[in-house]
Amino acid sequence: MSTYAAEHHHDDHVPTGWRRWVFSTNHKDIGTLYLLFALCMLFLGGASAMLIRAELFQPGIQLLHPDLYNNLVTNHALIMIFGAVMPAAAGLANWMIPLMIGAPDMALPRMNNLSFWILPAAATMLILSFVVPFFPGGGSQINTGWTLYPPLSLQVGMSMDFLIFAIHLLGISSVLASINIIVTLFNMRAPGMTLMQMPMFCWTWLVTAFLLILVVPVLAGGVTMLLFDRHFGTSFFDAAGGGDPVLFQHLFWFFGHPEVYVLLLPSIGVLAHVIPTFSRKPLFGYKSMVGSMLAVATIGMVVWAHHQYTIGMSLGAVTYFMIGTIIISIPVGLMIFNFIATMWRGSMTFETPMLFAVAIILMFTFGGLSGVMLAVVPADMQYHDSMFVVAHFHYVLMPGAVFGLFAGVFYWLPKWTGHMYDEVLAKWFFWINVIGFNITFFPQHFLGLAGMPRRIVDYNVMFTEFNVVSSIGAIIFGLSHLLLLYIVIKTIRGGKKADAKVWEGAHGLEWHLDSPPAFHSWSTAPKAIELTDTYEKPQ
Amino acid sequence: MKNLNEQQQKKKNTRLAIALGAFALLVLVTSFPFWQAVLVEISKSN
Amino acid sequence: MRFLVSGLARWVVLFVGFFGAGSVYAEYGVNFPEPASGSAQEIYDIHMMTMRVSTLLLVIVFAIVFYSLYFHRKSRGYKADQKFHDTWFGHWSWIIVPTLVLGVDLTIANNANAVLEKVWVVPDDKELMDVKVTGHQWWWEFDYLDHGVKVESRYVPKEDSGDLYLREVDNRLVLPVGTNIRFLHTSADVLHAFWVPELAVKKDAIPGYVTETWVEITREGVFRGQCAELCGTWHARMPIVVEAVPKEQFLAWIDERNAAKAAAAAEASADKTWTMEELMAKGEELYNTKCGACHQVTGIGLPPAFPPLKGSAIATGPIDAHLDIVIKGQPGTAMMAWGGLNDLEIAAIVTYERNAWGNNTGDLVQPADVKQHR
Structure with a gap:
């Protein structure tokens, strides 16, 4: 659609030094910044998880004061969700969406710069909220978990205010990024590319971006009310003042549940490229993928209260939330089915992105099925707030979100850097990572069923064995990410030259550009013949 | 879709972005009373 | 399957060489414990x-x-x-x-x-025994509404509970089998959640709300659970222990509690003037169990939610204001009203707080002063 770039004479001069990054309006540079930021946060969040598992290695309180433990639990979740997964997905979007739809850049390049550079500020606030209590007069630590439920969050010292402002900044950043992505996808597609011809990754991000602008403001509203309760004498959430502590839970989970799909969908989009590529076969069911994605997003918006079955809702309300939640298995099941059907009768090879894709299908199915168990209200009376829940959501979010991002990084790393990554090392990384993950989280199902609540710093000796196994798995799992770091650095620094079409079975506009693509790509719109190279057609 | 020159394209992008931003603000503002009402409805004990 | 998995776990533990002392004796499960109520069985x-x-x-x-x-x-x-x-x-x-x-x-x-x-639905056609369950930071209060008995239940430190650490309390929740029991859940400060896996009821305790669950216990035994909703620093130290006994034994236990309460009340209202030593000894014990979790045994508190008492304006200021806050609590904060304690207990606690940790006011508060103040 936009041929304006053709008449626009871009300055081919690439800015250098710090100006290139700080003042960047280039989607590739901003994408790189997002990804590097996410990588740093992954290690920060991972370090807090390692400390948590180290404390839980044996019964008793060995390393961490309970408040510090709870502070780490809070920070691990917030850093991983807002610092690692969402920015990484936004990084992929920045890099790939303009390449995939044949646009010269994102629609609003300056806003793109702003939405990235808010993040380091937000991360600073987030880290401050963690460290401030260690300074004199810094108040108590955040011991609420990432759900920030009042009245507990009203008791916390000034670090909670840092956290509230960090959430505001993170929210502004992701709403701006979402607006940019929606405008890009609506207005900047190559002439001749309709919405139903967009690559699936673009579709997943379109839905994700809409989810974000629908739910992030609600979280912002919720934490703002919390701030008012803490400092300006309101009592939105204070029962003694006529307020309602449960209101916050509804606001939080109205954001929190769609947030799960925000984390999940971009990775589903990556899978929809990786699996056809390495199966050498068209994506099975493009239309049903789009349909089920819209269905997931819509139903996902109206089932939030299954996170709060124990607050004492009426029978009618819990029945509705139970059935709604179980129904989500239909579109999600259809997505998984489409992926398996894409592999079926394909001609598969197993490069690292494909290995991650297969692991996602198997492990995400497992996590999804334990999700159906959790949706059943009477049984949730037992599972709720136990380690079973911890095991479940890590089985959904690690494969569903993080492994998808790993697959995407390995899949597109040669395109970004122009170098092939080290396939042998990457396969080692895959196996250590996946095995370490399963050793860490599988035993937690048993712990939860046997009666271990989540978020406890100390436990009875009856829970020792599985916690030991889980902590050993966590060491393997955590350390494996150093290998990822090494592979990424090694690939950036050099390696075998990658062709424009890196993978034998790859299709789509991005593979018609050099690896790495020029600083300004698609300054002339893609040719009609290039547009026909999609995953929808027999190959 | 018809081809646009750079200025028209920019105008179109900005207009859509402002509309989406206004929508996000609307969600923020309406969330307060809306949620209070939802809560009253579904929290009624059996 | 159970044996295979647990066997495997033991093997891993042995192999890696981290053999936690005592862990070999503990029993551990891979599934729900055996249900002890009709709803738990259905669940x-x-x-x-x-x-x-x-x-x-x-x-x-x-x-x-x-x-x-x-x-x-x-x-x-x-x-x-x-x-x-x-x-x-x-x-x-x-x-x-x-x-x-x-x-x-x-x-x-x-x-x-x-x-x-x-x-979910509490049966309204049956006779119910009501137990009000109040969550506190960090202990449980069980109020047998039909019998006029109140039980404060706190965790037992490791020295005294051994392998049952974090699964044992000083005062158990004693309940009769074969009776329809309705739990009314509420909280005095932050969110808590009542969870005993064998009974399979889990419900949040929310300040300002009363939520209900019901259970009919089908077998005798001791069932252990824990607080399931993160409630601050010592969330891990809120066990719940249910002791299910036959009805007659339950009624005998109720009588015993009532007798003990009457005896304590008699002692408190007796026309006796207590010495500083007596009140300090009694006060220290009461303070450490009832107040120590928040204000700390050392009196330094956990600010800002739980202010220090050591050198505080209230504990060293006028006695009347001190008695007021203990008896009536401080609305809008975590400080609950302790007016349910008898005069002697309050007198002992207040005396202790005014003279411990260097708060050497020298004030001696007698039960009669408390009675007069009420």
Whole structure:
């Protein structure tokens, strides 16, 4: 659609030094910044998880004061969700969406710069909220978990205010990024590319971006009310003042549940490229993928209260939330089915992105099925707030979100850097990572069923064995990410030259550009013949 | 879709972005009373 | 399966060489403990049902994926079937698959719904014994509304509880078997959640709300649970221990508690003037159990939510204001009203607080002063 770039004479001069990054309006540079930021946060969040598992290695309180433990639990979740997964997905979007739809850049390049550079500020606030209590007069630590439920969050010292402002900044950043992505996808597609011809990754991000602008403001509203309760004498959430502590839970989970799909969908989009590529076969069911994605997003918006079955809702309300939640298995099941059907009768090879894709299908199915168990209200009376829940959501979010991002990084790393990554090392990384993950989280199902609540710093000796196994798995799992770091650095620094079409079975506009693509790509719109190279057609 | 020159394209992008931003603000503002009402409805004990 | 998994876990523990002292003696499970109530049994059954359905589906998906992984690979020379999505299956799978999944969903939802109604709705046609369960930071208060008995239940430190550390309390929640019991849940400060796996009721304790659950215990025994909703620093130290006994034994226990309460009340209202030593000794014991969790045994508190008493304006200021805050609490904060204690107990605690940790006011508060103040 936009041929304006053709008449626009871009300055081919690439800015250098710090100006290139700080003042960047280039989607590739901003994408790189997002990804590097996410990588740093992954290690920060991972370090807090390692400390948590180290404390839980044996019964008793060995390393961490309970408040510090709870502070780490809070920070691990917030850093991983807002610092690692969402920015990484936004990084992929920045890099790939303009390449995939044949646009010269994102629609609003300056806003793109702003939405990235808010993040380091937000991360600073987030880290401050963690460290401030260690300074004199810094108040108590955040011991609420990432759900920030009042009245507990009203008791916390000034670090909670840092956290509230960090959430505001993170929210502004992701709403701006979402607006940019929606405008890009609506207005900047190559002439001749309709919405139903967009690559699936673009579709997943379109839905994700809409989810974000629908739910992030609600979280912002919720934490703002919390701030008012803490400092300006309101009592939105204070029962003694006529307020309602449960209101916050509804606001939080109205954001929190769609947030799960925000984390999940971009990775589903990556899978929809990786699996056809390495199966050498068209994506099975493009239309049903789009349909089920819209269905997931819509139903996902109206089932939030299954996170709060124990607050004492009426029978009618819990029945509705139970059935709604179980129904989500239909579109999600259809997505998984489409992926398996894409592999079926394909001609598969197993490069690292494909290995991650297969692991996602198997492990995400497992996590999804334990999700159906959790949706059943009477049984949730037992599972709720136990380690079973911890095991479940890590089985959904690690494969569903993080492994998808790993697959995407390995899949597109040669395109970004122009170098092939080290396939042998990457396969080692895959196996250590996946095995370490399963050793860490599988035993937690048993712990939860046997009666271990989540978020406890100390436990009875009856829970020792599985916690030991889980902590050993966590060491393997955590350390494996150093290998990822090494592979990424090694690939950036050099390696075998990658062709424009890196993978034998790859299709789509991005593979018609050099690896790495020029600083300004698609300054002339893609040719009609290039547009026909999609995953929808027999190959 | 018809081809646009750079200025028209920019105008179109900005207009859509402002509309989406206004929508996000609307969600923020309406969330307060809306949620209070939802809560009253579904929290009624059996 | 249970033996295989637990055997494997032990083996891993041995192999790695981290052999936690005492852990060999502890029993541990991989599934729910044996249910001790009708609702828990129903919940156990629905749990096993959904788990079996899930396992079956998982096996089917894994089988299909592994078949495909083995046969449909390039290294075996398999040529991709480019027309697969163009077959009748490709055209209709978008409706076939959701229909199959819907069938599974309805099976689960149908069974779940039947159980839900029984578990969720407190029967109004039966006679109920009411127990009010109040969560506090960090202990439980059980109020037997029909019997006029109150029990404060706190965790027992490791020295005294050994292998039952974090699963043992000083005063158990004694309940009769074969009786319909209704729990009324509420909280005095932040959110807590009452959870005893054998009874299978979990409900949040929310300040300002009263939520209800019900249970009919079917067998005698001691059932252990924990607070399930993060409630601050010592969330891990809020065990719940239910002791299910026959009805007669329960009534005998109630009488015993009432007698003890009457004796304490008599002692408190006796016309006796207490010495500083007596009150300090009594006060220290009471303070350490009832106030120590928040204000700390050392009196330094956990600011800002739990202010220090050491050198505080209240503990060293006028006695009347001090008595006021202990008896009536401080609305809008975590400080609850302790007016339920008898005059002697309050006198001892206040005396202790005014003279411990260097708060050397020298004030001696007698039970009679408390009585007059009320």
